[in-house]
Amino acid sequence: MNINNINVSKKYSVLIGIVLVFVLTNPSRSSFASYLHRTGLGNIGRDFNGLLFSVYSKGRDAEKEYYIGVLGNFFKSPAIL
Secondary structure, eight states: OOHHHHHHHHHHHHHHHHHHHHHHTOOOHHHHHHHTTOSSOTTEEEEEEOSSOEEEEESSGGGOEEEEEETTEEEEOSSOO
8 A cells, every 4th residue: 555545535535524524513403503502493494514614504584693603602693694
């Protein structure tokens, strides 16, 4: 076996591991409600699920706030993506 093939295998293994961590820690809608300290899921939605991250919204129409959920955390988005 060539040493270059081993290096490529390690690179793919690391990449697959990183992607797997993102997929497994993509937060759920109930995690978002918990982050907002809410007991119900009303006016909370998952607008996009990209497997590696999700986009959540809170509120209605003009008052909507958007958040990005990634690696088990949420970050308020300054604007619609």
